[in-house]
Amino acid sequence: MIALLRRDLALALRSGGGFGLSLAFFLIVVMFVPFGVGPDSTTLALIAPGILWIGALLACLLSLDRIFQLDYEDGSLDLLATSPLPLEGIVVMKALAHWLTTGLPLTLAAPLLGFLLNLPDAAYLWVFLSLLVGTPALSCLGAFGAAITVGLKRGGLLLSLLVLPLYIPTLIFGAQSVVLVVRGLDNQTAFVILAAISLFTFALVPFAAARALKVNLK
Amino acid sequence: MSLWEYANPTRFMRLTDRVLPALVVLTGIFMLVGLIWGFFFTPDDYKQGSTVKIIFLHVPSAMMAINIWAMMLVTSLVWLIRRHHVSALAAKAAAPIGLTMTLIALITGAIWGQPMWGTYWEWDPRLTSFMILFVFYLGYIALWAAIEDPDTAGDLTAILCLVGSVFAILSRYAVNFWNQGLHQGASLSLDREEHVADVFSTPLYVCIIGFILFFVTLVVLRTRTEIRARRASALMARERQG
Amino acid sequence: MQFEARNLSCRRGDLRVLSGLSFTLGPGQALILRGPNGSGKTTLLRTLAGLARPETGEVIAPEDSIAYAGHADGLKGQLTVAENLTFWADVFGHAGIDNAMDTFDLRPLATRQAQNLSAGQKRRLGLARMLVTARAIWLMDEPTVSLDRANVKVFAGMIEAHLAAGGIAVLATHIDLGLPAAAEFDIAPYRARPDDTGNPFLDEAFA
Numbered sequence: 001m002i003a004l005l006r007r008d009l010a011l012a013l014r015s016g017g018g019f020g021l022s023l024a025f026f027l028i029v030v031m032f033v034p035f036g037v038g039p040d041s042t043t044l045a046l047i048a049p050g051i052l053w054i055g056a057l058l059a060c061l062l063s064l065d066r067i068f069q070l071d072y073e074d075g076s077l078d079l080l081a082t083s084p085l086p087l088e089g090i091v092v093m094k095a096l097a098h099w100l101t102t103g104l105p106l107t108l109a110a111p112l113l114g115f116l117l118n119l120p121d122a123a124y125l126w127v128f129l130s131l132l133v134g135t136p137a138l139s140c141l142g143a144f145g146a147a148i149t150v151g152l153k154r155g156g157l158l159l160s161l162l163v164l165p166l167y168i169p170t171l172i173f174g175a176q177s178v179v180l181v182v183r184g185l186d187n188q189t190a191f192v193i194l195a196a197i198s199l200f201t202f203a204l205v206p207f208a209a210a211r212a213l214k215v216n217l218k
Numbered sequence: 219m220s221l222w223e224y225a226n227p228t229r230f231m232r233l234t235d236r237v238l239p240a241l242v243v244l245t246g247i248f249m250l251v252g253l254i255w256g257f258f259f260t261p262d263d264y265k266q267g268s269t270v271k272i273i274f275l276h277v278p279s280a281m282m283a284i285n286i287w288a289m290m291l292v293t294s295l296v297w298l299i300r301r302h303h304v305s306a307l308a309a310k311a312a313a314p315i316g317l318t319m320t321l322i323a324l325i326t327g328a329i330w331g332q333p334m335w336g337t338y339w340e341w342d343p344r345l346t347s348f349m350i351l352f353v354f355y356l357g358y359i360a361l362w363a364a365i366e367d368p369d370t371a372g373d374l375t376a377i378l379c380l381v382g383s384v385f386a387i388l389s390r391y392a393v394n395f396w397n398q399g400l401h402q403g404a405s406l407s408l409d410r411e412e413h414v415a416d417v418f419s420t421p422l423y424v425c426i427i428g429f430i431l432f433f434v435t436l437v438v439l440r441t442r443t444e445i446r447a448r449r450a451s452a453l454m455a456r457e458r459q460g
Numbered sequence: 461m462q463f464e465a466r467n468l469s470c471r472r473g474d475l476r477v478l479s480g481l482s483f484t485l486g487p488g489q490a491l492i493l494r495g496p497n498g499s500g501k502t503t504l505l506r507t508l509a510g511l512a513r514p515e516t517g518e519v520i521a522p523e524d525s526i527a528y529a530g531h532a533d534g535l536k537g538q539l540t541v542a543e544n545l546t547f548w549a550d551v552f553g554h555a556g557i558d559n560a561m562d563t564f565d566l567r568p569l570a571t572r573q574a575q576n577l578s579a580g581q582k583r584r585l586g587l588a589r590m591l592v593t594a595r596a597i598w599l600m601d602e603p604t605v606s607l608d609r610a611n612v613k614v615f616a617g618m619i620e621a622h623l624a625a626g627g628i629a630v631l632a633t634h635i636d637l638g639l640p641a642a643a644e645f646d647i648a649p650y651r652a653r654p655d656d657t658g659n660p661f662l663d664e665a666f667a
Contacts, residue, residue: 003550007536007543014538075532079589082509082528083551144381148361148374158364162357162378166385168350172392190395197388208381215373218512228663303660367473449661455474456654456662 001089004080008097022059022102023109029055030113041118048117049178052127056106057138057167063102064142065159067094068150068213081217087210092202095136095143103135126178126187130194134174137198140205141166147209151216169197225302227445234438241435248428255421272330274422278429280323283351286316286433290358291383294376304441306372307448309379310362311440315433317355324348343397350389354382368448461487461525463597463628467517469652470500470507474659476515476652477503483645487626490619490642492633499647501632505599508630515658527595531602533586537575541566541585544574549592560591563618564611579606587615598622598629612637
């Protein structure tokens, strides 16, 4: 299974755009917010945690359809499904590769982009931590959506429609982990639940995704 | 004969053919009695005036919005486990009705909310939850529409319904947490049930039964349509294969 | 070791395509599937491979013994020939790609990216993949497409060696490979009749 992860990372590196595109998108979204709501730094500081979370979430969404689509089209998915690797394991590895190439870079970039939005000092650490803990759930749910839509010719838009509602709990607890700190409140509950959602997602959703892949391969 | 045998399309068609007229009549009676009673033969509320009467549309539609999703979850499981085609098609047939019920609940809620709280929309946990339910319905319906092969569509939508249910429930708790976090517990209370007096509750129950019957009638009709469509496409496929 | 299909029915979309198909293969035996386009060869192979669920009947094979090769080779254009093979060797838990590289004369191409290969070269790489799986039962769908005559011979030799080593193969191909150990298997007689669709929506009692 490590071979699969290694291959996917190598492919993401060589085809270019893997890391870069979603980061660029994230930057543009964050940059557009002041254009939309005005440059007033107090307002920006107030909404910065939410913007960073929503921006990262949308940037994460961009590359979801590539999780399985390419492998489906070139026949690799058929071959992987008949290999000794369990489909659930394939899903986890694919989600992990997606996280390493999008979720992790976005997490690392978010505190930097926080400067642009006048993010309060206390929030930097929590923006980083909440994204670090929350984005794996986004990748895993994304892999589920990608598994459902892999057989469709133009599944990209539909994929977003299916996956976004599933992101709600992660977004709420992720953003609250930061917002509560900014308001000087205790964020422990929110952060712990965020971590629980991530673990729960990785424990259960791969089974559903594997089932969906099996349906799409028949 | 076990219940499962009605999951055979032919038997389902034959059975529903017989019960449909009765269903339609019963639905008509309960809806008319409930709504007319509710709208014209109940007193105005001393505080809310006549706006309270929207309760006879709002509460039943909100209940149906949630219960239809629950019904889709059950029929999806039946399809995944026992491969009964009618079950998958019933889930497909129910979804747009659930979507409409959610929309009715949201709109009547907004109309009611305006005179009550001075705003059409408030990010109250309950209202937000219905908004979320609405997008879950949208995704489910869009997935059915996007997949050509009906059995594949049945499988994938059933899986989506399962996972969606789990995350919809999580969202409900998340929303409770979130709003309390923002409003410090000062949000509007929507627990109307406890305010409802007996003069309102009897016609309300009639309306709820009416809505349930209305849903059953619609879902049976729509399932029959889906079955006929499946038969038509299967006949054409056989024709092509010759 | 034995590979057996017992009373298989396969479905494609709304309709059953094959019905009541059975065969048994022992070590060193091969089947060449014959049948016109659309007769269900691909569907049958995918069912045998476990990708599709048989509608009725069962496929009996030792666990983790089947390797499948479809129309597409499953190659990654950005990876080199050697990397592609190494990946599959790793997935199947067998390190050596030497034999596979030699069989199809891929050494001169080892460091070339797969996207820069010709169609025939890609196919050679795809076929070489079967060797690194080290599995006993090979299911191959149109394996000789875009191969030149010389490489068809190489391929026939590869199958022959596989059978000689006690392997089993089921191939869908229109080319005569000249394999003495392979039996031709015409699937046309197993084609599902129009009234045998297995589709409850085509019930004649439908109201």
